[in-house]
Amino acid sequence: PVPNSAWKSKKALSLFRYLITHRQQKTHKDVLLNLFWPDEDPEDASGRLHTTVYFVRRMIQPDRSAHDGASYIRFGDGMYWFEAEDTWIDVDEFLSCFDQGVALEATDPERALEYYRKALVLYRGDFLPEEAYADWTEPRRSELRELFVTLSLRASYLLARQPGGASECADRMTAMSS
Numbered sequence: 791p792v793p794n795s796a797w798k799s800k801k802a803l804s805l806f807r808y809l810i811t812h813r814q815q816k817t818h819k820d821v822l823l824n825l826f827w828p829d830e831d832p833e834d835a836s837g838r839l840h841t842t843v844y845f846v847r848r849m850i851q852p853d854r855s856a857h858d859g860a861s862y863i864r865f866g867d868g869m870y871w872f873e874a875e876d877t878w879i880d881v882d883e884f885l886s887c888f889d890q891g892v893a894l895e896a897t898d899p900e901r902a903l904e905y906y907r908k909a910l911v912l913y914r915g916d917f918l919p920e921e922a923y924a925d926w927t928e929p930r931r932s933e934l935r936e937l938f939v940t941l942s943l944r945a946s947y948l949l950a951r952q953p954g955g956a957s958e959c960a961d962r963m964t965a966m967s968s
Contacts (some may be wrong), residue, residue, distance in 0.1 A: 792849050794920070801826060801838075802845040807918060809846075809863060809872040810879065811930060816869035825926060843870065881934065884912040888941050899948050906945035913938045 797803040805826060809817070819839060826842070827835035847854065847861050854861060862874040891905035916922075917931040 797849060799845050802842050804921060805842050806846045807921060808926060813872040816871040819868050819870060822870060880912050884909050888937055903945060903948045906941055909941055
C-alpha cells in the first residue's frame, strides 16, 4: 500500500488512478497527453508523461530496477496499460460480490445476502472523490453509485423477508446519504 500522502506528484497519482481504472484496456499515449497535459506543447507533454510514468513505477514498485521488465505499468506500440494479476482492487471485489449475489438471489437468498453485505461494506462513497473534477472519473462514479442503489434495494428486499432485517440495510443507506 502507498498512502496518498507519500506521492510527491499529484499528476503521478492521477495517472496511476487512471491506469488502474482503465486496466482492462490499453490507452494510447496521445489520450494521456490530452487528458493530463492538454495545453502543453506535445513534445514537452510527452517528456512529462515519460517522467510521470517513471515516478508512478517507482512509487508502486520501489524495489524494481530501472531495467527490470516486470513493471506493472506497461508500454508498447504507443500504448500504456496497467498489468498486475496479483492485485486486489476494491471496485473489482465490489462488482464481483454484487454479481455473485445476483446470481444466487433466486436459488440461495441467504448466500446472496452474504455477498450483498460484503459489497455494501466495500462501498464507502463516491468513486475517487479526490478526482471529483476529472471528467474521466464521472462515468465510473455514476455506474458504481447506480449499482450501490440497486444493491441496497436488492439487499433490502432480502432483508425484509427476515424478521427485523430491513432496518440493517436502511441504516446503511441513511449513513451513505449523509
